[in-house]
Amino acid sequence: MKKRILSGIQPSGELHLGNYFGMMSRMIEYQEKNDLFCCIVNLHALTTIDDKSILSGNTLNAATDFIALGLDPKKTTFWIQGDVPQVCQSTWLFSNITNMGLLDRSTSYKDKIAKGLKPNVGLYSYPILMASDILLYGAHKVPVGKDQKQHIEIARDIAIRFNKIYGETFVLPEPSIEENNRLVPGIDGNKMSKSYKNFIPIFGSEKNIRKKFMSILTDSADINEPKDIDSTLFKLYSLFLNLNEIEELKDRFLAPGMRYGDVKKELFEKFWLHFEPFRKRRDYLSNHKDFVLSSLKEGAEKATIVADLYLDKMREAMGLNYG
Ligand code: TYM
Numbered sequence: 001m002k003k004r005i006l007s008g009i010q011p012s013g014e015l016h017l018g019n020y021f022g023m024m025s026r027m028i029e030y031q032e033k034n035d036l037f038c039c040i041v042n043l044h045a046l047t048t049i050d051d052k053s054i055l056s057g058n059t060l061n062a063a064t065d066f067i068a069l070g071l072d073p074k075k076t077t078f079w080i081q082g083d084v085p086q087v088c089q090s091t092w093l094f095s096n097i098t099n100m101g102l103l104d105r106s107t108s109y110k111d112k113i114a115k116g117l118k119p120n121v122g123l124y125s126y127p128i129l130m131a132s133d134i135l136l137y138g139a140h141k142v143p144v145g146k147d148q149k150q151h152i153e154i155a156r157d158i159a160i161r162f163n164k165i166y167g168e169t170f171v172l173p174e175p176s177i178e179e180n181n182r183l184v185p186g187i188d189g190n191k192m193s194k195s196y197k198n199f200i201p202i203f204g205s206e207k208n209i210r211k212k213f214m215s216i217l218t219d220s221a222d223i224n225e226p227k228d229i230d231s232t233l234f235k236l237y238s239l240f241l242n243l244n245e246i247e248e249l250k251d252r253f254l255a256p257g258m259r260y261g262d263v264k265k266e267l268f269e270k271f272w273l274h275f276e277p278f279r280k281r282r283d284y285l286s287n288h289k290d291f292v293l294s295s296l297k298e299g300a301e302k303a304t305i306v307a308d309l310y311l312d313k314m315r316e317a318m319g320l321n322y323g
Pocket of ligand 1: 006007008009010011018019020021022023024041044129130133134142143144145146147148151182183184185191192193
């Protein structure tokens with residue numbers, strides 16, 4: 001039996017290079033040989049978005065972007081999280097076997113609080129909803145960026161606890177993290193993130209994206225000094241190169257005469273060329289919304305079959321079925 005691979009992405013703003021290299025491009029690659037499940041997690045986005053037109057617009061955009069980038073709804077079960085409400089019921093069921101200590105340790109929650117976000121219960125129990133996403137579909141492997149590793153560990157802990165109390169029910173999921181792109185940096189050198197405003201969007205106007213590339217933070221090394229190969233510019237450029245090309249870039253960085261400005265321009269051109277076919281497809285899909293919507297509907301139907309199966313096992317194991 002093929003192993004099931006599953007991941008999700010929040011429709012909380014424009015999708016960026018961190019999302020693409022951390023998760024999306026790998027999911028697209030995996031769809032060829034695996035049983036792939038992928039969802040746009042609009043219920044998770046409710047923890048930070050309270051404007052209905054922003055949430056619904058972002059949701060459709062995220063789905064369209066993913067298909068434009070190569071996710072094939074014929075090969076992959078692709079749906080909108082909230083269209084399979086079974087995930088809310090299992091979240092409640094899992095809540096009753098999850099110790100608060102497990103959630104208190106969530107670094108992502110702690111980071112958000114430290115940044116001044118006023119937490120609601122949804123934000124606190126976010127990892128339980130994410131555990132439901134993973135467990136309710138029997139996923140073995142979860143491709144994510146490094147920032148999500150702890151969430152997968154929490155999902156695994158919840159599965160272990162459920163299986164211990166109620167008997168073997170859930171697959172124990174494993175995170176799958178790409179060593180080379182563990183965390184894609186933003187233009188200021190911190191983790192690229194929608195909430196830090198340091199991100200480079202995948203789609204958008206040429207002028208704005210060029211500006212983003214030109215603002216990548218660099219040091220003040222003189223033109224003839226060797227340049228830092230641990231810098232943000234080097235890391236971002238490497239995302240578009242194979243191993244030999246990375247070695248060549250290293251040589252250029254270490255040799256005299258290299259100007260950061262020239263490398264930034266060159267990197268922008270590489271980026272623009274890389275996403276050219278996807279931009280064309282994105283334009284096509286935005287004029288063929290029906291295709292996106294019907295693909296999502298089909299995806300939700302397929303996902304529901306699996307979710308129902310697991311939910312029924314849970315209900316039975318917990319004593320919710322009677323008579
Ligand atoms: P989200 O929406 O923040 O990000 C989606 C994916 O992009 C990865 N990512 C990055 N990878 C490398 N470098 C970066 N700078 C970077 N920024 C984002 C994330 O690691 C993620 O893989 N909680 C999840 C969504 C979720 C989910 C799930 C994921 C909900 N249910 C079930 C997997 C399985 C999140 O907020 O991802």
